[in-house]
Amino acid sequence: MITRKLGKTGLEVTQLGYGSMGLRGPRTWGVRVVGEEDAEKVLHAVLNAGINFIDTSPDYGLSEARIGRYLAGRRKEFYLATKCGCVYTQHDDHLKIDHVWTKDVVRRNLDTSLQRLNTDYVDILQFHGGDAETLQREGLIDLLQDLRTQGLIRFLGVSSALPHLPGLIDLGVFDTFQMPYSCLAPELHEIMTSAAEQGAGVIVRGGIAHGGPDAEIQRPALNDVWTHAKLDEILPQGMPRAEFILRYTLSHPHCHTAIVGTCNLAHLNENVAAATKGPLPADLCQEAASRVKSCLRKS
Ligand SMILES: NC(=O)c1ccc[n+]([C@@H]2O[C@H](COP(=O)([O-])OP(=O)(O)OC[C@H]3O[C@@H](n4cnc5c(N)ncnc54)[C@H](OP(=O)(O)O)[C@@H]3O)[C@@H](O)[C@H]2O)c1
Numbered sequence: 007m008i009t010r011k012l013g014k015t016g017l018e019v020t021q022l023g024y025g026s027m028g029l030r031g032p033r034t035w036g037v038r039v040v041g042e043e044d045a046e047k048v049l050h051a052v053l054n055a056g057i058n059f060i061d062t063s064p065d066y067g068l069s070e071a072r073i074g075r076y077l078a079g080r081r082k083e084f085y086l087a088t089k090c091g092c093v094y095t096q097h098d099d100h101l102k103i104d105h106v107w108t109k110d111v112v113r114r115n116l117d118t119s120l121q122r123l124n125t126d127y128v129d130i131l132q133f134h135g136g137d138a139e140t141l142q143r144e145g146l147i148d149l150l151q152d153l154r155t156q157g158l159i160r161f162l163g164v165s166s167a168l169p170h171l172p173g174l175i176d177l178g179v180f181d182t183f184q185m186p187y188s189c190l191a192p193e194l195h196e197i198m199t200s201a202a203e204q205g206a207g208v209i210v211r212g213g214i215a216h217g218g219p220d221a222e223i224q225r226p227a228l229n230d231v232w233t234h235a236k237l238d239e240i241l242p243q244g245m246p247r248a249e250f251i252l253r254y255t256l257s258h259p260h261c262h263t264a265i266v267g268t269c270n271l272a273h274l275n276e277n278v279a280a281a282t283k284g285p286l287p288a289d290l291c292q293e294a295a296s297r298v299k300s301c302l303r304k305s
Contacts, residue, residue, distance in 0.1 A: 007056040008284055010262040013207030015161045015181050017085050017129065021256055022281035023059035024052045025211060025265035030067030034101040037223070040269045046076045048269055053083050055278045061184070061209065061265040062123075063089040063134055064115045065103045074124035081125055087182075087209070088123065089134035089165060090115040091146075105135045107144050116158060130182055132163035138173035147179055165211070168193065175201050182207035187261070188215040189254040189294050190231040192302075202260035213255035213264030214277065218247040234305070235297040240290065248273070249280040254294060257285035 007020040028038070029045045040048070049072065052060065060077075062069045070088065077084070090112045093104045116131060131150060133141060141147055141164075150162045164174050165184035171194070174180060183201045187194050187210045198208050219229045232238075232247070241250055255264050268274050285291070 007058075007278070008256075008281060009058075011207075012059075012182060012209075012262045013202060014205040015130070015207050017059075017161075017207070019059040019085060019207075019263045020057050020281075021261065021263055022057055022252075022277060023061065023209070023263035023265040024057050025267035026060055026062045026069045026073060027066045028267045028269040029069045029072050030101075031069075031072075032067075033096065033099055034067040038269070042072070044269065045072045048271065048274065049073060049076045051271055051274055053077065053080055055274065057278070058084045059087070059209075059263045059265065060084050061087045061211075063092060064119055064122075065089075065092040065094040065101065065134070067101055070119055070122040074122050078124035085129040086123065086125065087130035087132060087163065087184075088119045088128050089132045090119075091134045091136055107133075107136055107140045107146060109145060109149050112146055112149055116153060120158065127157060128159050130161045130163045131159040132165045132182070132184055134165055135170075136164065136166070136174075137170040138177050141174075142177070147177070151179075161207075163207075163209070165209075168197075171197050172200075175204060175206070178204065180206055182209055184209040184211055184265075186210070186212040187255060187258065188213055188228075188251055189237070189291075189298055190215045190218070190228045190251065192295065192298055195258065195295075198258060198260045202262075208260050208262045210255055210258075210261050210264040213261070214248055214252045214266045217273070218251045220247050231298060231301060235294070235301040237294060237297065240293050240297070242290070246276065248276065249283075250286070250294075252277060252280045253283065253286045254291055256281060257288075257291050
C-alpha cells in the first residue's frame, strides 16, 4: 500500500484509509443495514489488506462499538480517528443527530468513544463540524489540548467543509483537517493545499464519490457531474468509473489519506487494487478537472 506522512502528526498512513460510517447498523439512516458478521469480516479485511487508518464517529450508530469489539486485539495495527461535538438520540426507527459545542458534550463523547472503541487513547479527535469562533469561545480547543496532555488523544483535528474551513485553518492549531473532495466535487482542491502547506494532515472523505455512476446506491447530483462533464469520453478502456474517481482523488499531491467507505468485500479489494496503482496520469487529471470545471461553471 502506498503511504503518506499525515502532515505534522508524522503518522505514516496508507493513502487508502477506511471510513466506517457504513457500519452504523439498524435504526440509524439510509436503506442499507450491515449485520454483525459482515461488519466483523469487513473490519478484518480492511486491516488484512494493509489499510492502517480508520475514521469513525460517536454518531455513526454501532460503528465505534464494532471497531472496539472486533479490532481491539489489533489496535496497534491501525491509527484511529473519531469525532466529538455529537449529540445523538435513538428513536424507534432512526438516530437523530445534532452537533453541540460545549465542553460537557466533548468530554462525554470522548469517554463514551474510549469505552466503545475498547482503547485507552484515540490518535485523532476531530470536531465534527463547528466554526473557529465558536470552538475558541467555548474553550473547546483548550479542552482538546488538555485531553492531549492527559494522553487520551494524540492529535487535534476537525472535519469540516465550506464556509468554515478557511477560518479553522487560520487558527493554526489543528494537526489534521478532514474534508470532502473528488473529481466530481473538486471545490476544496486549493483548500487542501493551504491546509497541507500550513503543515496539517489532509484526510479526504467522499473520495470515491460514493462509487460514481456504477454504484448500487445512486447519488444523482454527483452522477450528473460525471455525465455533463462527459467523463466517459476520457475513461481509459476497461477502467471502472470508481477506480478513476478514487485514483483522481489520490492524485492530489496533498491527499494524505482518503477514508473510503465500503461494506462490500469485492469493492474493498477493487479499491485496494486501484490505490496500489497510484495516481492517474497528470494529463488525464488535467483533462478531467477542466471538463468538470466548465460543467460546474455552467450549472
Ligand atoms: N462530516 C463528516 O465528518 C463526514 C461526513 C460524511 C462521511 N464522513 C466519513 O467519510 C467516510 C466516507 O464518506 P462517504 O461514505 O460519504 O463517501 P464515499 O467513501 O465516497 O462513499 C461510500 C460509498 O461508496 C461505495 N463504494 C465504495 N467503493 C466502491 C466501489 N469500488 N464501487 C462502487 N461503490 C463503491 C460504498 O458502497 P459499498 O458499501 O456498496 O461498497 C459506499 O456506499 C465515512 O465512512 C465517514 O467515515 C465524515
